[in-house]
Amino acid sequence: MSIAFFMLAAVAVLGGVLAITLRNVIHAVFSVLLFFSAIAGLFLLLIAEFIAAVQILVYIGSVGILMLFAIMLTTKVMGDPTRTVRSRGWVWGGVAVAALLFGVLIPLITRAGNTAESSLSNFDPSVKELGLALMDPYFASVGVIALLLTAGLVGAVVAASSASETTDS
Amino acid sequence: MELTLNHFLILSAILFSIGLVGALTRRHIIIMLICLEIMLNAANLNLIAFWHFSPNPELMHGPLFTLFTIAIAATEAALGLALVLAIFRHYQTIDLEQIQGLKE
Numbered sequence: 489m490s491i492a493f494f495m496l497a498a499v500a501v502l503g504g505v506l507a508i509t510l511r512n513v514i515h516a517v518f519s520v521l522l523f524f525s526a527i528a529g530l531f532l533l534l535i536a537e538f539i540a541a542v543q544i545l546v547y548i549g550s551v552g553i554l555m556l557f558a559i560m561l562t563t564k565v566m567g568d569p570t571r572t573v574r575s576r577g578w579v580w581g582g583v584a585v586a587a588l589l590f591g592v593l594i595p596l597i598t599r600a601g602n603t604a605e606s607s608l609s610n611f612d613p614s615v616k617e618l619g620l621a622l623m624d625p626y627f628a629s630v631g632v633i634a635l636l637l638t639a640g641l642v643g644a645v646v647a648a649s650s651a652s653e654t655t656d657s
Numbered sequence: 658m659e660l661t662l663n664h665f666l667i668l669s670a671i672l673f674s675i676g677l678v679g680a681l682t683r684r685h686i687i688i689m690l691i692c693l694e695i696m697l698n699a700a701n702l703n704l705i706a707f708w709h710f711s712p713n714p715e716l717m718h719g720p721l722f723t724l725f726t727i728a729i730a731a732t733e734a735a736l737g738l739a740l741v742l743a744i745f746r747h748y749q750t751i752d753l754e755q756i757q758g759l760k761e
Contacts, residue, residue, distance in 0.1 A: 507692075508676075508691075546727055555687060558738040559687055578682050581678050582682070618720055621721055629725060633728045
């Protein structure tokens with residue numbers, strides 16, 4: 489379990505770092521897909537199979553494809569040198585976030601001393617439990633999420649439809 | 658070497674920092690949205706790790722919260738990319754430094 493964790497962690501960090509450093513936006517999207525699949529592997533390692541499947545379906549299947557479509561609709565595919573967007577403030581941003589990570593987050597995590605063992609050895613979390621919990625105490629939340637998804641889809645269609653068409657009609 | 662909660666928390670903190678650096682320094686709209694997704698995924702990993710090492714995992718709170726987070730993140734990605742298309746149609750650029758119509 490430990491070896492799998494470190495390999496998946498290395499893949500996730502590599503995918504994330506490549507996603508924020510690569511010049512080519514298409515390559516950045518593909519490396520973020522690598523990051524998403526490593527996260528799905530970590531979910532599997534934590535015995536959350538359904539969440540891993542949802543991660544693959546939603547993130548790799550739809551969010552990644554959506555990003556690729558957005559890139560293809562806004563820039564020429566595979567890099568357009570005239571529209572390269574340069575970034576500024578690498579040094580200050582990196583220093584500030586590294587200070588936050590090593591000065592605040594990691595000391596606090598290590599001081600908390602969470603050395604609990606995994607308690608899932610005698611328990612098999614199944615999708616049935618998840619479905620029952622979604623239907624009984626979380627029913628209102630499911631309704632709110634459905635409403636949010638509908639509103640988001642309608643809003644996305646309205647925002648993405650061209651302005652000339654809306655003025656014509 | 659046995660895995661503890663600390664391993665997952667530190668990994669999640671590192672991934673969150675990577676996303677934060679990208680969101681602070683990159684000036685490309687789509688890369689910024691990608692960095693937001695990276696940060697949300699780090700938070701999801703935290704939720705699942707806390708659930709896995711919690712004393713009563715049979716309540717399934719971690720996966721439920723992660724499901725809702727994923728649904729909200731998917732909505733956010735769809736809306737964000739639709740807004741990117743609208744902004745591109747209006748400004749003909751996707752450089753955040755040049756989108757300053759409100760400032761002028």
